[in-house]
Amino acid sequence: MLKEKIALVTGAGRGIGREIALTLAKNGATVIVNYNGSKASADEVVDEITKNGGSAEAIQCNVADFAESEEFVKAVLEKYKRVDILVNNAGITRDNLIMRMSEEDYDAVLDTNLKGTFNMMRHLSRSFIKQRSGKIINITSVSGVLGNAGQANYSASKAGVIGLTKSVARELASRGINVNAVAPGFIDTDMTKNMTDDAKKMVSEMIPMGKMGSAKDIADMVMFLASDSSNYITGQVICVDGGMAI
Ligand code: NAP
Numbered sequence: 684m685l686k687e688k689i690a691l692v693t694g695a696g697r698g699i700g701r702e703i704a705l706t707l708a709k710n711g712a713t714v715i716v717n718y719n720g721s722k723a724s725a726d727e728v729v730d731e732i733t734k735n736g737g738s739a740e741a742i743q744c745n746v747a748d749f750a751e752s753e754e755f756v757k758a759v760l761e762k763y764k765r766v767d768i769l770v771n772n773a774g775i776t777r778d779n780l781i782m783r784m785s786e787e788d789y790d791a792v793l794d795t796n797l798k799g800t801f802n803m804m805r806h807l808s809r810s811f812i813k814q815r816s817g818k819i820i821n822i823t824s825v826s827g828v829l830g831n832a833g834q835a836n837y838s839a840s841k842a843g844v845i846g847l848t849k850s851v852a853r854e855l856a857s858r859g860i861n862v863n864a865v866a867p868g869f870i871d872t873d874m875t876k877n878m879t880d881d882a883k884k885m886v887s888e889m890i891p892m893g894k895m896g897s898a899k900d901i902a903d904m905v906m907f908l909a910s911d912s913s914n915y916i917t918g919q920v921i922c923v924d925g926g927m928a929i
Contacts, residue, residue: 684710684711685710685711685712685910688713688768688909689715689766689768690713690714690715690909691759691768691770691803692704692772693744693746693770693772694719694772695718695728695770696741699772699867699898699901700773701728702898702902703770703772703898703902704716704739705731705902706899706903706905708735708737710906710910714732714739714740716728716729716740717741717746718741719743719745746799746803747795747802753806755806756810766807766810766811767816768819770820770821771800771803771821773799774795774796774799774824774874775792775795776837777789777836777837780833789835793839795840796837797839797843800821800844800847804821804862811855811860816859816860817855817861818863819848819851820864820908821848821863822864822865822905823841823842824841824866825868825869825927827866829927829928830842841866845920848862848863848918856918860917861908861914861916862918863908863917863919863920864919865901865905865908865920865923866921866922866923866924867901867924868890868896868922869886869895869925870901871895871896872898890924890926891925891926891927896924904921908921
């Protein structure tokens with residue numbers, strides 16, 4: 684379905700990004716597996732893709748850094764000539780109550796989640812516009828839609844990603860480029876594994892479906908948005924959250 688397509692997935696060595704990379708590759712895309720610190724697991728994702736007959740390459744880049752991400756995009760375009768699918772998945776949390784939240788924790792979360800998404804769209808936009816086609820998929824969060832106590836920095840960054848998505852969707856719509864966001868609810872990954880049983884129970888009670896989601900639930904939605912099935916959809920935020928944001 685994605686044969687001949689080049690996909691770039693940020694933060695694809697672990698968690699949701701890993702599952703997205705594997706799913707896009709299984710559907711025929713050549714995948715650039717971006718990582719920041721997790722080289723070994725990014726290499727393992729590439730191995731799994733190539734073992735199954737697909738094509739992938741792991742490339743290190745801290746997406747929060749404007750100049751570094753510009754070099755990263757330049758190198759990718761030199762080698763692959765185009766990117767058809769950009770998935771901005773890299774993200775971090777540094778949770779705390781607002782009165783205890785440090786400036787460093789606020790800045791780190793905004794830099795990775797919001798500026799990282801801006802950096803990648805900014806550096807790839809010229810190439811997307813030139814080719815007059817493309818799919819940009821930004822991973823936001825139900826916390827960016829509803830807000831979440833203890834996550835002021837994270838919710839602000841993810842609400843910002845929604846604003847970026849809608850604005851860039853309006854800018855690029857006439858050039859044949861779709862820009863959408865996926866808002867996961869609570870998904871079973873490293874990001875949520877340190878939650879206490881009490882916190883997990885409390886969260887489950889907030890989910891109409893009564894259970895956490897899996898990385899596959901998110902990857903399946905990203906696959907839909909990356910495919911031609913989404914050609915008339917842009918600027919949308921699709922919640923994949925077991926009904927949390929109803
Ligand atoms: P995760 O398991 O903690 O993985 C985070 C990924 O982001 C890692 O691959 C990490 O790469 C990458 N990353 C972090 N900072 C980076 C940077 N500066 N440059 C490049 N990559 C960077 O988290 P996850 O649960 O898979 O989350 C993936 C996305 O889904 C995030 O945007 C997150 O906010 C969103 N989300 C998750 C949930 C959830 O419940 N899990 C809910 C809503 C939204 P390295 O290991 O190489 O540093």
